[in-house]
Amino acid sequence: MRSLYHQLSLICLLLIAFQDQVFSQIQLAQYASNAISATGRPLAEALQTTATCSISAVAVAGTCAATTNMYSATATITVNNPTEGILTITDGVQSQVFATTSGGSAVFTVIFHDLNSDGVNHSVVASLPGCATTSANYQAPASCSTDPIHSLTATASISSCDPATNTYSNTVVIGITNPVTDILTVTDGVKSLTMATTPAKSATYTAVFTGLLSDGGPHIVTASLPTCSSTTVGYTAPVSCSVVCVQPVASATAVSPTCSATSNVANSNGQLLISASNADKIAFSVGGSFSGTYASAQSYAALPTRGSGKVLVSTLSNPGTPQPYTIRFYGTDSTCFTDVVVQLQPITCTCPPSACVPIAVNRIH
Known part of the structure; x- marks a missing residue:
């Protein structure tokens, strides 16, 4: 009986000690809850907001598009215990921003498009002021462009x-x-x-x-x-279509003007006489070489082939000195011709001879 008594007493002492420990923990919790921190907020709240903000990032590159030689990169950013602010996520010259609020963890996913497939390492940088900055590296796909077929x-x-x-x-x-x-x-x-x-x-x-x-x-x-x-x-190339030139066979004569029957003045009736065969058109010009044009040439039908010829012009003035004239006889075209040069000789006109008039003398007695 004595031994049983001692055992029961020991159990009672242990129960009392456990009750005191639980009571102390409850009081400590209440004290912490009601206590005021140095910031003026309850200590329990102050203890909760001092949790560390952290950022982690993962970046993955997509495949190269052959039509554009571009790819897209996907970045996943996890923020633990974020502060309130603006989260900026950057890949090269491209950036995206997100607003964060205080609280638990948050995950942000960003896709960067139209990146050049250069096959080199790139970095995605995530930054939240008041929290942290981190980066994730990835390798861009190699170029997949194909030169266009020329x-x-x-x-x-x-x-x-x-x-x-x-x-x-x-x-x-x-x-x-x-x-x-x-x-x-x-x-x-x-x-x-x-x-x-x-x-x-x-x-x-x-x-x-x-x-x-x-x-x-x-x-x-x-x-x-x-x-x-x-x-x-x-x-x-087409074969030659040049027409063979058959040069005209031609001759010409210059006839000096005549003198007036009543005075010593020459008439303006000097002539050029022509004869030719194989001539299509004829033109003439003053001087020892031809200075006219094919367009000025005239067609002459039924030209005599020999003899004194046909009158080409009959209104030439009497020259002071021998005057050359060039007559061009055209064949099939403007490049086929024969030139004949003649000299129009001047004529000297004198007074007509005086008439002898008989004189009769009568003697008057």
Whole structure:
């Protein structure tokens, strides 16, 4: 019985000690709750707001887009015990901002678009004033761009031969895929033309070459664009269409003016007489070389081929000294002709001889 008594007494003492400890903890909690901190707020609240603000960041790069050679980067920012303020998240020249409030943890997700795929390391920086600044590194994807395919095509279209000049023209059309700013050079024989190109998906340029000799031979046109490539196209020139010149066979005579029958003055009736074969048009000019034009030439039908000839002009004045005249006989065209030079000789007119008048003398007695 004595032993049982002692055991019960020990149990009672332990219960009393445990009760006192619990009571002390309750009092301490109440004291902390009611106590005033140095900031003027309850101590319990002051203890809660002194928790440390921290920031962590993770950044992941997306894949390269072949059409633009760009990628996007996603950044996830976690803020623990944030302060009230503005959170700034930056990747290169791009930034986004978020407003934060005091409280528990917050997570912010940002996607940065249209970043150049350069394959180098980049950093995303997150900063919250009064809290902290942190960064997360990532590697951008390597460039995935492919150079556009450049190509040139050329076609040549030639005209027929022009008989007046025995020449033709060549129109060259150049098609270019993905041209850039450059100088296009197109060459046909010894002639070249240049044109400025501008960026485009496709473009067409035209070069026209004129005055090319109709020789009936093969020719090569070359089109070259330094930033792209070059191409050639061949063609055959038209055969010569030049008309063979058959020069006229001609002769001419200059007839001096006549004198007036009643005075010593020469008449303005000097003449040029012509005869020719194979002559289509005829023109004349004053002087020892022809200075007229093909346009001034006149057509003469049924010209005598020999003899004194046909009158070309009959109103020439009497010259003071021998006056040359050049007569041009044209054949098939303006380039086929024969020139004949004649001299119009001056004439000297004198008074007509005096008439003898008979005189009769009568004697008057």
